[in-house]
Amino acid sequence: VRHESIGRIDRSRPLSFRFDGRDLTGFAGDTLAAALLANGIHHVATSVNLGRPRGIVSAGPEEPSAIVQIEAPFPEPMLTATTVELHDGLVASSLSGRGRLPNRPDPSRNDAVWAHCDVLVVGGGAAAMAAAAEAATSGGRVIIVDDRHHRPRPAGPRWLPASTSVRWLPRTTAVGYYDDNFVVAVERRTNHLGAAAPADTARERVWRIRAGRVVLATGVHERLIPFPDNDRPGVMLAGAARDYLRHYGVLVGHRAVVHTNNDTAYAVARELEHAGVEIVATVDTRAGDRISRVYGEERVTGVRVSSRQDSGDRDFVADVVLVSGGFQPVLHLYSQAGGRLAFSEPLGAFLADGCRQAVTVVGTATGDGLPECGVPPLPEPSDDVDDRTFLDLQRDVTVADVRRATDAGLRSVEHVKRYTTAGTAHDQGKTSGVLTSAAVAAALGTTVGDVGTTTFRPPYVPVAFATLAGRDRGALFDPERLTPMHDWHVAAGATFENVGQWKRAWYFPRGGEDLDAAVARECLAARTGVGLMDASTLGKIDVRGPDAGEFLDRLYTNIMSTLPVGSVRYGVMCGLDGMVFDDGTVARIDDETFLVTTTTGNAAAVLAWMEEWLQTEWPSLAVRCTSVTEQWATAALVGPASRTVMSRIAPDVDLAFMRWCDATVAGLPARVFRISFSGELAYEINVAGWHGYALWEALMSAGADLGITPYGTETMHVLRAEKGYPIIGQDTDGTITPDDLGLGWAIRKDPKDFVGRRSLSRPDALRTDRKQLVGLLPEDASLRLEEGAHVLAEAVPGPPPVPYLGHVTSSYASVALGRPFALALVAAGRARIGSRVYATVRGTLVPALVTSPVLYDPEGTRRDGLR
Amino acid sequence: VTDSADRRSPLAGPLPIDLPGVRIEELPFLVKTNVRGPIDRPLPTTPNTVIGDGDAYALWLGPDEWLVVGAPVEGVDVSAQYATIVLRGSSARDVLAHGCALDLDALDSGWCAQTMLAKANVILHGVARDEFRILVRASFARYLVAWLADAASSATSAAG
DSSP states (O other): OBOSSOSSSEEEEEEEEEETTEEEEEEETOBHHHHHHHTTOOOOEEOTTTOOEEOOOOSSTTOSSOEEEEEESSOEEEEETTTOBOOTTEEEEEBBSBOOOOSSOOOOOEEEEEEEEEEEEEOOSHHHHHHHHHHHHTTOEEEEEOOOSOSOOTTSOTTSOTTSEEEEETTEEEEEEETTTEEEEEEEOSGGGGGGSOTTSOSEEEEEEEEEEEEEOOOEEEOOOOOBTTTSTTEEEHHHHHHHHHHHOBOOOSEEEEEESSTHHHHHHHHHHHHTOEEEEEEEGGGTOEEEEEEOSSSOOEEEEEOSSSSSOEEEEOSEEEEEOOEEEOOHHHHHTTOOEEEETTTTEEEEOOOSSSEEEOGGGGTTTOOOOOSOOOOOOOOOTTOOBEEETTTTEEHHHHHHHHHTTOOSHHHHHHHHOTTOSTTTTTTTHHHHHHHHHHHHTSOHHHHOOOOOOSOSSOOOHHHHHTTOSGGGSSOOBOOTTHHHHHHTTOEEEEETTEEEEEEOOOTTOOHHHHHHHHHHHHHHSOEEEEOTTSEEEEEESTTHHHHHHHHBSSOOTTOOTTBEEEEEEEOTTSOEEEEEEEEEEETTEEEEEEOGGGHHHHHHHHHHIIIIIOTTSOOEEEEOTTTEEEEEEESTTHHHHHHHHOTTOOOOTTBEEEEEETTEEEEEEOOOSSSSSEEEEEEEGGGHHHHHHHHHHHTGGGTOEEOOHHHHHHHHHHTTOOOTTTTOOSSOOTGGGTOGGGSOOSSOOOTTHHHHTSHHHHOTTSEEEEEEEESSTTOOOOTTOEEESOSSOOSSSOOOOEEEEEEEEETTTTEEEEEEEEETGGGGTTSEEEEEETTEEEEEEEEOSOOSOTTOTTTTOOO | OOOGGGOOOTTTTTOOEEETTEEEEEOTTOOEEEEOSOBSBOOOOSTTBEEEOSSOEEEEEETTEEEEESSOOSSEEOTTTEEEEEEESTTHHHHHHTTOOSOGGGOOSSEEEEEEETTEEEEEEEEETTEEEEEEEGGGHHHHHHHHHHHHHHHTSTTO
16 A cells, blocks of 8 residues: 655656566565555565564565565575565565575676775764764765665765765675774675666675774664564554655555554554554553453454553454553664663663774764663563463564563573573564563563663674675686696696686596596506606795704704705704694705795695794894795606706706706706605706696696606505505694604704704603504505594404594505505504504504505616616 | 786786776786895885886885886896786776775875785785775786676666
C-alpha cells in the first residue's frame, strides 16, 4: 500500500521482481522489504527452530527477522530484506533460518582499497554531516561512510565548500574498528544494479581506513517490547513504520495498535494517522497497559490489551502492531574500539563512557534527546516451555529460555548468551540485547548495569567471504614465483610442483609418460649421459666485509674463513639447539666476499637468521648480507657427458671439484661451480637472471646430439638420495643433529664456538640410540616403502605401545640400483646396518635391510666423470 | 660478448598496458646496485628519500643501505634481481591504493618505501606525483603485473 505522494522513491521507474514465486513490482529507491510491504506482504521468513512465521521488524541493518535468500541475479544466502536494494529482475525467496550457498563460482568481482584521513565520520544523519562540515572546514581530509542509500546526495555533501577534501561513501557500512583508529568498511557498489551491473566494477569493496580521529554518528536502534507472540508478522518497530512511510511512501498496514513505553511512538502514530493509517489503540506500559495476546499467525489480525486501570481485557482488530521499547545508541564500533559502556537507568540504555582511542560519539548515539523511558517491563518470570514471549527472534529465544539459563546457575550475561544463543545470530541482538540483559537482571534480582552487555565483535553486519577475499582469488590468490626458464619448461610440457611459492619443474614427461617412467628416463640420462636442471630457486646470499669469514665460522659447523679464493665448501648450519637448520655451499669470491647458497625453502629464513645475529649479538662484526637469489639464474649440468657440453660452449672452463670460476658460457658472463648434488660430474652455471633463458637454450642446443635431458625436482631427489645426501626438511625434522645425518665430519674439531655447538655436547645429543640416517632396502625388490612409514624391529608387533625405531623419510625407485630404496631415520641406525627392520607398505609390514645411506658409488668414483 | 638480444625480461609479454588514467610499462634491464657505504655519488641520509636526476637514482633503504638504480656503482650487483614497473597517470595513485597500505596522498615525489603491494614485497619509488616505479623481485613480476592490471581495470572503470 503506497501513499500517493510521500516518499523518496522514483515512481517513474517501476521495477519488476519476484518473491516466493510471485511476480511483483516496486519502485527505484525501494528496499526489498519496502517493496514487499507495499505489496502487503509481511510474512517473509520462517523461524529456524520453532518454524513460526516471521515478518519484517525493522527498516535497517538491525533487522532480527526478515532473512531472505537471493536467487537471481546470483544466489546469496541470508540477506536482510531491509538492506537489499530493489532492482529489476531481483528474485528472492523466504528462508527458514539457513540459506543456500550457490553451487557455481561467483562471477562477480570484489576488491579492497586503503584510505587515509584526518577525520572519519560514520553515519549519514544531521550530526554526521555537521561533524564532517566542521572537520572539512578546518582543512583536514574527511571520509564519510553512510550505510544508507536513500539519502539523496548525488553530488556528495553539497553544503561543503568546494575546496574541502571530503570523500562521501554511501551504501558503505563500517563493520570493524581496530587499534590505531583502523576502521574497515564495506561498500556495496553494484548490488543495487542487478544484472545491469558493469562487469568491470567491483560488486563490493572493502575500505581499510586509517583515521586520525573517528566520529561516530551512528544513531540509535529502537527496541522491541517483550509480550506474548510478539514475533507475529505485522509486529514491527514504530520507527521502522515511520521510515517506510517517509522514505518509501509505504503504509505498513491499515489499522495499527501502538505499543510503547515512551512518547516517541505517539509522534509516529500521528504521522501515520495523517498519512491514512487508522490508529485503533495506543498501549502505553507507563499506564500499566500491555498486550497480552496477539491474534493471527501469518499476519496480525488483532490484539488483546490488558489494562491495570480497566477491569477487563479489550480486543482490537488490527493488522499491524507498532512497538517502541525505547532506544539503544549504536555503539558496536565504539565498543570494538575499546570504549567502555555505562548503563543509564533513566534512558534504559548503555552509553559511551570513555575510550583509549581518538573517537568521538555525536548526535543521538550519545543518548542526547532520547526519551527517559527505562527498559520496558518484562512479563512475569516463567519457565513455561511454550512461552512465546520473544527476546531474540532470529534465535527463537524467549524470556523463559533466559530464566532456564539462570535457573541452571548461569550468572554472566556471556554465559547466558552461549547457553541460550541469544544475540549470536546475524544481527547480534541489535534490537534485543538490552532486553536480554534486563531479563537476566530480573531473574537474578540485580540491575541491567550490573549485568552489562555481551562483547561487541566485528563485523557489525554480516560480510560475504567473497567480499573479504576481494581479488585474492584464482590466479591472484597466492603469488606464483617463476624462474627465468619457466616459459621453456612450460613449452616442454613440464609438470610443476609447488615449493613454497615457487613453481618448480617436477618432471618432463614425454609421450604419455607417467611420473615413474619420466623420472627413470631422466635419472638414466643424468647417470649415463647428460641432464640439465633449473636450480635457480636455490637461495643465494652475498656475505661480504672484513669479518665475513669470522661471521661464517660462527654460523656454520665447519670452518669457512680458511677457504681459499676460488674454492667451494659444503656447510651445515644449526640452530641454538644444535639441530640442523639448513645446508648449502659457501664459495669464497675474494678475501672479503663469500657467496652462500641455501635450500630453496629457507632462503629468507637464513638471511633473517644472519641479520638477527649481526644486528643483535655481533654488531661489532663488519659484515653485510645481501640476497642475490634472483640476481642469478642457475642451470645444473649433470652427468658424465657434461664436460663435453661445457667444452663446446665454455672451452676455457677447466675446474677441479669444489672450485668455481668466472667465465664466458655461450657468450654470456657466468660464474661456474664444480659442485654436485648427484654424485656425477656436474657444473652449476650461474648467469644474470635475465640471461637464464638464453643459457638454458644454449645448453640444450650444445648437448642435443648427446641426448641432453632436462630433468625436474623429482629426479634431483632420486639422484641425491642414491648418494645419501639429505634434504633438510624432508630427511630432517628439527630434531636431527649433523652427526645424526652422518655429517659428523662437517663439525669442526678445534674448540672455536659456533651456533649450536654447546647443545651438541649435551648428553642427549651424545646418546648412542639417537635416530640416524640410514638406507633401507626392502627385501622384496618389487616393493617401494611408504614415505612416513614407521620403522619397527619386529615383524609381528607385540601389544601396544609398540616400540618404534623411526620412520622412512625418502623412498624412490632407482634405475641405478635396479630396485627401490629408501632413506630412514632409525634409532641407533648405524649400529643396525646389516640387520633387518620392518616398515609398512599399504598397511602390511615388510622386511627391509638396513644399509649405509650411500647406496650408489660409495667410493665417489663418478665425481670427476669418466675420463 | 653479450648480445642484448639474449636478455629476456619476465614482463616482455604482458606490458605495456594502457587504461584510462594509467599506463603500466616496464623499464627493463636497469642497472641496480645494493650499496652499503660511501660511494662517489651523493646518497640520501633522510629515511625513505631518493636523490636522483631522472636517469639515476639513489634510494634510501636503511641507515647503511641504499639502492642505486640506473648507473653502475661499487656494491652488490642486483640488476637482474628486480624488475622495474612504471605506473604513470592520474589514476596511478588509486591503483596502488588497492594493495598498498601507505598514505600515498601524503607523499609527493622523491620518496621510496619498502612495503607490500598486494602480496609481493616491493620497493616503491615516487618519481613524481603521478609517476611511480615499483621494483619487485623478478620471480614475482608476472604475478604483480597481473594484479596491477586487475586493480587498474577496477580502479579506472566507469564506476570508479
